């Protein structure tokens with residue numbers, strides 16, 4: 001399969017190079033040139049299969065030029081073996097026609113583990129085969145960073161540097177990043193918010209001298225492999241609820257737009273998804289854009305759902321690429337305007353296409369807390385603030401079609417917010433019981449490209 005940049009000016013690549021490259025050299029994001037469509041019978045046959053088997057069938061066509069089928073199957077098995085639930089992504093019923101997809105049974109208790117554990121396997125295989133080594137940089141509002149550090153800790157062929165916004169992640173998230181002692185993983189606390197961290201990561205990719213010297217790679221959802229691995233659980237959830245014989249809807253707590261874009265990819269592959277609902281917190285640029293057509297970056301306001309404190313939503317570029325019918329020049333122009341003026345207006349045609357693809361809703365801080373408390377009382381389910389935003393928005397879209405809300409993180413990652421809402425302090429699973437006793441290793445760094453690159457240059461293995 002061939003992968004092209006959303007901006008149309010970067011080399012066309014196969015899967016392995018796309019995965020190892022991260023951001024395209026024209027600043028765009030790689031997307032598959034064509035998406036394989038599964039037949040009704042192929043989708044029906046997925047119902048009841050183990051998660052790993054569904055993962056193989058869904059992802060295989062995308063990676064076929066990079067990995068032999070048996071090798072890829074073994075990577076998938078290893079990736080999910082450490083999950084704390086046999087179903088990997090179990091469904092729980094919340095009410096009539098409303099289901100929760102629990103995506104927090106991986107090693108760092110957030111949905112990021114689904115992709116990151118597999119990417120760790122794929123990077124290791126590819127780099128060993130090529131005799132190569134890379135420097136992975138990532139920006140995190142808390143969950144991507146911990147999942148990446150967990151997936152790559154101790155691997156010979158990679159150094160990992162994760163930029164997180166100082167003081168703006170939960171204590172559990174920070175400690176998951178700062179307590180691993182392996183010499184190849186590094187948590188850098190940047191003075192700024194998530195958008196600053198993400199902008200500096202993109203700056204590093206656009207600094208070709210640095211990029212080529214350190215062999216830069218990325219594991220944020222700019223990396224298409226991240227999005228691909230997240231497509232799988234849309235299929236397992238939907239087929240468990242009757243797809244393809246009946247449609248299913250999904251509501252997705254959204255920040256960088258990777259997870260919900262994976263849902264749209266599942267839909268393009270033939271999964272009958274009726275509604276795909278974007279749920280945002282008060283950092284609501286996506287909801288505003290889908291409502292008004294104006295994509296305008298505001299201040300990032302800290303919230304009790306810190307992982308979604310994002311205004312510049314990376315993967316929205318992939319959605320725009322589709323909404324503008326693959327017109328790379330149009331996408332480039334919008335991204336240039338974003339950089340120069342802090343926003344852009346989506347054309348009428350593209351806005352109509354986006355609205356046909358996604359619905360949206362926004363949840364305030366009080367509503368988030370009320371949803372955590374209300375669902376605990378009514379259903380016994382303890383939600384993390386991000387999942388609570390999802391279920392609150394989903395309520396406005398319930399109907400005859402089953403609705404699945406993605407529970408993107410475990411409540412124990414955000415104990416203060418959950419306790420404030422319910423009076424209950426969720427405990428970490430026993431395997432992480434000593435997280436607060438481990439030593440932390442933190443490097444503070446300015447929100448400055450040269451300073452960050454200097455830290456990476458000095459620290460990475462030569």
Ligand SMILES: Cc1ncc(COP(=O)(O)O)c(C=O)c1O
Pocket residue numbers: 110142143144221253254255256257258259260307308386408409
């Ligand atoms: C717990 C949690 N929920 C939701 C999101 C939003 O997901 P996405 O960025 O893929 O839209 C994130 C971070 O990205 C997250 O960490």
Ligand SMILES: N[C@@H](CCOP(=O)(O)O)C(=O)O
Pocket residue numbers: 139140141142143144145219220221222255256258307308314
């Ligand atoms: N919420 C994310 C932000 C980064 O998103 P990504 O999916 O692009 O890696 C986080 O927890 O870091």
